[in-house]
Amino acid sequence: VIVSSHPTRARTGQYLVLLAYILFLGFPLLWMLSVSFKGPRELVELYPSFIPADPTLENYRIALTENELVRSAVNSLKVATITALLTTAIGLPAAYVLARRRGLISRLGLGWILLSQMFPLILIIVPLFLLLRDLKLTDSHAGLILVYMVWALPFILWMLQSYVRGIPRDLEEAATVDGATRFQILVGIIAPLLAPGVVVTTLFAFITAWNEFFFALVILQTPELTTLPLKLAQFVGIEGIVRLGPLAASALLATAPSLILFTIIQRWLTRGLLSGAVKG
Amino acid sequence: VSAIQGTGSRLFPRGNRSRAGAGLSATEALVLLIPALLPIVILSVAPLIRGIYLGFTNARAGLDVPTNFIGLDNFRVLLKDDLFINSFKIGLIWAVSVTAIQFVLSLGLAILLSQQLRGRWLARSLALVPWAMPAVVVGIMWKLFFQPQAGVLNEILRRGHLPGENLDWLSSFQWALPAVIFVGVWAGMPQTTVALLAGLQSIQDDLHEAAAVDGATAWQRFRTITLPQLRPVIIAITSLDFIWNFNSFGLVYVLTEGGPAGKTQLPMLFAYNQAFKYGEFGYASALGNAMVVVIAGALVFYLWGRLREASS
Numbered sequence: 001v002i003v004s005s006h007p008t009r010a011r012t013g014q015y016l017v018l019l020a021y022i023l024f025l026g027f028p029l030l031w032m033l034s035v036s037f038k039g040p041r042e043l044v045e046l047y048p049s050f051i052p053a054d055p056t057l058e059n060y061r062i063a064l065t066e067n068e069l070v071r072s073a074v075n076s077l078k079v080a081t082i083t084a085l086l087t088t089a090i091g092l093p094a095a096y097v098l099a100r101r102r103g104l105i106s107r108l109g110l111g112w113i114l115l116s117q118m119f120p121l122i123l124i125i126v127p128l129f130l131l132l133r134d135l136k137l138t139d140s141h142a143g144l145i146l147v148y149m150v151w152a153l154p155f156i157l158w159m160l161q162s163y164v165r166g167i168p169r170d171l172e173e174a175a176t177v178d179g180a181t182r183f184q185i186l187v188g189i190i191a192p193l194l195a196p197g198v199v200v201t202t203l204f205a206f207i208t209a210w211n212e213f214f215f216a217l218v219i220l221q222t223p224e225l226t227t228l229p230l231k232l233a234q235f236v237g238i239e240g241i242v243r244l245g246p247l248a249a250s251a252l253l254a255t256a257p258s259l260i261l262f263t264i265i266q267r268w269l270t271r272g273l274l275s276g277a278v279k280g
Numbered sequence: 281v282s283a284i285q286g287t288g289s290r291l292f293p294r295g296n297r298s299r300a301g302a303g304l305s306a307t308e309a310l311v312l313l314i315p316a317l318l319p320i321v322i323l324s325v326a327p328l329i330r331g332i333y334l335g336f337t338n339a340r341a342g343l344d345v346p347t348n349f350i351g352l353d354n355f356r357v358l359l360k361d362d363l364f365i366n367s368f369k370i371g372l373i374w375a376v377s378v379t380a381i382q383f384v385l386s387l388g389l390a391i392l393l394s395q396q397l398r399g400r401w402l403a404r405s406l407a408l409v410p411w412a413m414p415a416v417v418v419g420i421m422w423k424l425f426f427q428p429q430a431g432v433l434n435e436i437l438r439r440g441h442l443p444g445e446n447l448d449w450l451s452s453f454q455w456a457l458p459a460v461i462f463v464g465v466w467a468g469m470p471q472t473t474v475a476l477l478a479g480l481q482s483i484q485d486d487l488h489e490a491a492a493v494d495g496a497t498a499w500q501r502f503r504t505i506t507l508p509q510l511r512p513v514i515i516a517i518t519s520l521d522f523i524w525n526f527n528s529f530g531l532v533y534v535l536t537e538g539g540p541a542g543k544t545q546l547p548m549l550f551a552y553n554q555a556f557k558y559g560e561f562g563y564a565s566a567l568g569n570a571m572v573v574v575i576a577g578a579l580v581f582y583l584w585g586r587l588r589e590a591s592s
Contacts, residue, residue: 010498014392014395014397015397015399017388017392018392018397018399018400018403021385021388021389021392021403021406021407022399022402022403022406024466025403025406025407025409025410025466025469026402026406027432028421028422028424028425028466029406029409029421031421031424031425031432032420032421032424035424035430043430044429044430045430047435047438048429048430048431048432048435050432089315090315090316090319091316093311093312093313093315093316094312094313094315094316094317096312097304097309097312097313100304101304101309105309105313109313112320112325116324117520117523117524118523118572118575118576119328119568119572120526120527120547120548120551120568120571120572120575121527121529121548122331122548122551122552122555122564122565122567122568122571123328123331123332123335123565123568123569123571123572124324124327124328124331125555126331126334126339126555126561126564126565126568127326127327127328127330127331127334127565128323128327130330130561131323131327133343146319146323147323149319149323150319150320150323150324153316153319153320153324157316182308207412210414211412211413211414211415211416212414213414213415213416213529213530213533214529214530214548214552217533218552218556228414229414229415229416229417229530232414232416232417232420233416233533233534236416236419236420236423236534244424244427244430247420247424248420248421248424251416251417251420251421252417254414254417255412255413255414255417258412258413258414259409259412259413261412262408262411262412263405263412266408270474270478
């Protein structure tokens, strides 16, 4: 779009800057990958090299067998899956109303979505903690899922309602003319068209719950219940400095699921997040 | 197709009930809203109101501890609390620097990504990666980067014979905050870049072409076409970034836990310690209230400035 008066020189400059960005964004990732393949002796050497001199899978073996990383992964899988399904299930009908019905409710709903971003989590976690304590739900996955559900809802609602808006209203109106009931319209017309958006939203909810740290830190105490980010943070605290290799391997293993899912959904994700926002 | 359907729908006069979607009756709307509304009210709105109220009480952790309304006492203590003032100062430095640097870098990247450059897919994919990573993992990754002996930064400095090669960056009084800000910028690139890229793509090419024909330089076109057209997106994303950054927790918790000696103690870390280390629920909630006030104040100041800029 932006053309300079010195085309070739400008092009070279652009490629150099692009390269700098790629280095800035990618290099720390490669370094973590490199550390994860280094043996303990190489990691204490004073002159570390970028490519491991003696690559080993030992760190991954340690990550998978010690420190109960796998058990935390199972916990994370459980919490994130239930959160994602539950949030989408309750968010979908509401998103339909937000997208299709103009008026006080929708304006309040969208206003709340934006406002909820402004409040620091500390204001909500203290009373939530008290509430969960009264319900005997602190230090439990059920309690954590409840918190995640409400925490993820604003985002989920925002995405889902923008996907609903993407479905032409005329389609529904034509179906009504043909005598379809509301239920038939929702199931027969809206649901299939909305399916990709719903899948993307559910996966995104899964990723956010899988990655979440603060609430898990506050709510979970029992070691058997810890989720992955919590486990990793403990790992840093206790022995991270001494055992960089297993730490890097664990971190990479913990990121892999969300990274893979994110790669799958990213194109649709950005569309859903921004379609309403940018067009204005 | 939609045009035909559009005229068609006007040909058939219909009652309110038959206008699908638009004509959702109040009852229908309510039934659809309730599954989301109930948890929101019980687990979000009510706790939030209670949280604001708790800031005016002496609530403490522990069962059967009586909670009393103490008015503005918490805030009086707060204003004399050096740790609080320090953490909010650091919070503002952190949030403003991260947001500003992030914006400049993301804008540059978004402009590059909107050009026909080979290899931009790589930059685009890499720019999205931090979005998918748990904050804890981002923290661990940069700990490995800054690590004094096995870390890569000091090795680069050693090989380049540059100063600072033996520095323990994240434990340094002078360098911990800049290092943490650097990481914060990296972690927040995706959302900002994606928003700005979408904004750039919505600007019509013909405006640029017309200006180019008139002999405007790239820089002139950037200033007179791109920036004004992007303004709404810029204001929205920088405001959101500022809020997110000011409320940030996990990243710095893993990197430094607020150290050394509170040099990177963001407000959320301070509040977390007050609430869940020392059990001062009332005081922590007062901190939360103060954070809302600071955020709202900063946003009003920022938006007011932008509005004046736009009207001048």
